[in-house]
Amino acid sequence: MAKKWQFVSNQVEDGAGKDEGTRKIVRKAAMKAFRRNQRLEQVKTFMQGERDESNFRDLQTPEETAGNGSDELPSERHKGFGQSGAPIIYQNMDGEGSHDDLSKLAMLEQGQDPAAAVTSFGWLQEIVSLDPFGSSPLGNSSTWHFLFTYFVYEIAPMIQPLGINNHLNPVNTQWARHAMTDPALFHGVLFHASVHVNFRQGEPWSATTLFHRGETIRLVSERLNSSDDLVTDNTIAAVGWVAAEGNITGNIEGNQIHWDAIGQMLKARGGLEPLGWNGALELLLTLSNIIFSMVGGTIPMVEPPTLANVDFPDIPPSILHNTSTVLTVLEFGEYIMSLVRFMSELTIAQSTLIHTPGVTAEEIITFNKLRSAAEHRLLSVRVSSPTISPMNQLEAAVYESCRIVALMCSNFIFREFTPRAAAFRGLKRGLLLALNEIEKNDYEDVRNFEELLLWVYFVCGMISTSAEIERFSSRIVTSMSNLGFEDWTKVEQCLTRCIWSEKMYNQFCLAFWKKVTDLLYAEDRSTSRHESGNLG
Numbered sequence: 001m002a003k004k005w006q007f008v009s010n011q012v013e014d015g016a017g018k019d020e021g022t023r024k025i026v027r028k029a030a031m032k033a034f035r036r037n038q039r040l041e042q043v044k045t046f047m048q049g050e051r052d053e054s055n056f057r058d059l060q061t062p063e064e065t066a067g068n069g070s071d072e073l074p075s076e077r078h079k080g081f082g083q084s085g086a087p088i089i090y091q092n093m094d095g096e097g098s099h100d101d102l103s104k105l106a107m108l109e110q111g112q113d114p115a116a117a118v119t120s121f122g123w124l125q126e127i128v129s130l131d132p133f134g135s136s137p138l139g140n141s142s143t144w145h146f147l148f149t150y151f152v153y154e155i156a157p158m159i160q161p162l163g164i165n166n167h168l169n170p171v172n173t174q175w176a177r178h179a180m181t182d183p184a185l186f187h188g189v190l191f192h193a194s195v196h197v198n199f200r201q202g203e204p205w206s207a208t209t210l211f212h213r214g215e216t217i218r219l220v221s222e223r224l225n226s227s228d229d230l231v232t233d234n235t236i237a238a239v240g241w242v243a244a245e246g247n248i249t250g251n252i253e254g255n256q257i258h259w260d261a262i263g264q265m266l267k268a269r270g271g272l273e274p275l276g277w278n279g280a281l282e283l284l285l286t287l288s289n290i291i292f293s294m295v296g297g298t299i300p301m302v303e304p305p306t307l308a309n310v311d312f313p314d315i316p317p318s319i320l321h322n323t324s325t326v327l328t329v330l331e332f333g334e335y336i337m338s339l340v341r342f343m344s345e346l347t348i349a350q351s352t353l354i355h356t357p358g359v360t361a362e363e364i365i366t367f368n369k370l371r372s373a374a375e376h377r378l379l380s381v382r383v384s385s386p387t388i389s390p391m392n393q394l395e396a397a398v399y400e401s402c403r404i405v406a407l408m409c410s411n412f413i414f415r416e417f418t419p420r421a422a423a424f425r426g427l428k429r430g431l432l433l434a435l436n437e438i439e440k441n442d443y444e445d446v447r448n449f450e451e452l453l454l455w456v457y458f459v460c461g462m463i464s465t466s467a468e469i470e471r472f473s474s475r476i477v478t479s480m481s482n483l484g485f486e487d488w489t490k491v492e493q494c495l496t497r498c499i500w501s502e503k504m505y506n507q508f509c510l511a512f513w514k515k516v517t518d519l520l521y522a523e524d525r526s527t528s529r530h531e532s533g534n535l536g
Helices: 020-058 062-066 074-078 099-109 142-159 170-179 183-200 207-225 233-243 245-249 253-269 277-296 329-354 361-380 390-414 422-440 444-462 469-483 488-496 507-535
Strands: none
Touching (some): 142 183, 170 183, 170 277, 183 207, 207 233, 233 277, 245 253, 245 277, 245 422, 253 277, 277 422, 329 361, 329 390, 361 390, 390 422, 390 444, 422 444, 444 469, 444 507, 469 488
């Protein structure tokens, strides 16, 4: 139940309030406001600490995280792949679910969130109220307030391409505002935030996660079944959050049906262009579907954004116009390298906008369209079956690896994903196939692509596991030797000729380069001992 509010007179007489009671009320309200702001700062500090700790954990391989030598993360191992969002009941020695779990299921069946009684998060629960008048779906649940705050301060800055968390962020100004007025969208946002928290903590879906998923689907179904009117922006957005679950967990089998539904809704609305929210709805739908395609290795289902009125220099014609997505080996190579150069220009534009005071929401939306268009093309283009020529096979494999690594760089630069992200794991599967094609045939002409391959292997090394890092660091040492590079300066110059930016200088880059330098040092010592032996 919402708190009762008391309004007091602001009239003054001789510089003071009319009565002592009024002054006490004002002082009390001011102190409460101060305490609320103080708690909010503590929460933000706590979240930052958790993020730093999470970044440290992200240096672990998936095998180390799972603790059993499996490539699966804990959340994937516990959750059935055939049943997206299926509840998990841990059984006792009699083979029955625990009383606590059964109670939670009973509450779910009654349409209640168990978090109202038992919270499933180990985070701070005392969050400043985002809705003091109780006019939104937030209610009084501290868990709901936490999840909404988590969305605003953690997820929103990460999923828009400039990484700016301020009042201009269209994810905050549009999505959060509409979610506060639409119950279906509200539960969709909280479902996404709850899945994110569960995955970050290595846990199966909580009862709260299941509740918000169920409420989103129920409310959307009721809305679609009870109206023949045009599908609203809020309804499309709510389904979008349910469809994006696999982007976090990597389990996308159950999400296809939701993307099919979104496709039908967009068709009824006439595509992306007529959507509202000043471009923010298009931003999230294109981003979400692009990540979905990275995870599954598929071509995006949502159309690329329109760039007719976008003012940006040297946009490749392949992005501006619909061209064939199946190309010959020669066309494929030229196409990929034009996109790589364009993505490199986008990293420069991103850095400029981030360091420019007063960047507008319109500039954020425009930048997102450019980034989405390039990623959409990288995900859509394919090379036709190469001829029997070994050179064609080599070129096809090299440029295919460049295509995938360009998408990996996009995840590092524009989304600041860690190697644990499902998008990285999906892209990595395709990249390893291309690299195996290059390595198994021992092509004589492979040195013609040495600089490109140094970039490819370096980025792959940044997301490698402990079992793989030796392979990629050894390959970097070989490339440096072939190219005559002796230190980081030369390597960095090579990387910047492809796609590289200040955001690539992260802990994964530093850890991988340390492994490379360790190998270089070991080789130098081995060579010195060998030469000393010959002199003797």
